[in-house]
Amino acid sequence: MMFLAQLQGELRKLFSRPRTYIGYVAFLAMEILILVVYKLDRTQAYTRTQLQNNGLDFDIYYSSLSITFTIMLLSMFVLGSVFFALVAGDIVAKENEDGNLRLIFARPISRLRLLVVKYASVCIYTVSFVFFVGISGYLMAVAAVGWEGGLFVMEPKMKVFAAYSEWSDGAGRLALSALGIGFSMITISSIAFMFSCFKMKPAAATIITLSILFVDMIVQNFPFFKPYEEWFVTWRMSAWVFLMEPHLPWAKVLESFAFLGGLNATVFVLGWLAFQSRDFKT
């Protein structure tokens, strides 16, 4: 009960800050941009060719579900990571910088519990943000091309190809993939959260997190590292796309999610140890 009240307070703080909404506005703008591009004749012609080359009907698969999938695939890692790192990088470091932590430390709450509350709020923010992008993207796509149609998925890097002609099948897979994306994105938030617990400025926590992820992504793409790609965090974070395969490869998905879960737990503990051993003095 106490935990819920503390979590409610943490979420209130999080969702009352104007900067929390920068990401929402940026994603809405980007969704509009993607939709505009999708409506261009050239894009439609390209999509038609792609679908026909794969033996699929343009009228079924040029749909709101396919556009929503594209929005999530293109935007979430590149743009989403910035906002997850920004919010999670702020969650402890900004409160320390602003002096809010002093008032909290005067209360009989342990540092571990405080971090658990904050981490839970960051996870909720991350997953809810992914669903916001999915739902808003879908609603915009519905407004642009109508709600009917199936779902076409093509992700060459992870070698995933799928087509669902029925709306209900496609929508179900898209919802499942949103959960998978949410879980994957928690890793970005967890790394930023860990740095936020260290003795550093909030901006530094954000920048270091993004640097690590981008370096991981770049190095992963070097031909030399191809045999080891499964050891890279960003590859594991892309494993959610396996949830779109017609026959769900649960072993592959769970292996990656276990990897990410273990990483999340590790960085949380590291952050907690750093936070626990710090002196907070004005």
Next chain:
Amino acid sequence: MLVIDNLWKNFNGVPALQGVSFAVEKGQIYGLLGHNGAGKSTTLGIILGMVAAQSGDVSIDGISITKDRSRALSKVGAIFEAPSFYDYLSGWQNLKILMSYSGPFDEKLAREVVERVDLTKRIDSKVRTYSHGMRQRLALAQALLPEPEILLLDEPTDGLDPEGIKWFRDFILGLRAERGMTVLFNSHLLGEVEQMCDRIAILQGGKRVFEGPIKGLVEEQQGYEISAELNSDLTKIVDQVLASVGGNWDGASRIFMPHDVDPVTILRSLVQAGVPLRSFARKDRSLEDLYMEIKQQHTTIPRSA
């Protein structure tokens, strides 16, 4: 009620506290004095568990802060200089959030405290619209929720106008009178400490250089202020005259002597010895005098973090 036992703390090898000890009795208002960097805030930080002591311990009502911080702090409320609230939330939302770290939110109690600190009309406004005085009153409200037995005040009146300082002082004294509140008051506003505190500790360079009750200290001798042009010979004469009656002076203008000494005798002795006095007026020893005397006695101690 609050026992500080032999606290030691270094920051990057620089000693911040060197064996500081003192105890605050229930219902006492205790002043912690010292220059900037003397170790006052570090002491407060250790009491709240924000700073880990190298050695030593703090116990609140018999509960060790290092062994059971949560239980020990359940009886404590604290206020800091320039308290930082969530500016984008209302005062009421701030109180709800901060109280959630202590226990269930008691709305009735919170309303009473808000009314008591005279914030009822503005409690639903965003904190960013508050004046410094209002923030300090909100800080007081959050410190009083839920009903602490000890208040830790870290420079609480800094930046307040005289009216605000008086309001704050009266409020704290009222709390002590009504509820027997124990207060640890950390400040370098000596006038405030003198008016509020029963007992003080003075820290310098991380060491406790003085500890005792204010009343006896300030009043143990009668004080006078003299005005005269003094050379080294005349200074020696003043030394001798005061020493003969068990008195002392600051070497410039403030003289102190036991209460049983007739000041007229001293005045006569000084004039007869040729000291060219322009004025000789009663000015009792203040806490400031005491503080400066103690500070002078320990000037060789280096200032630290």
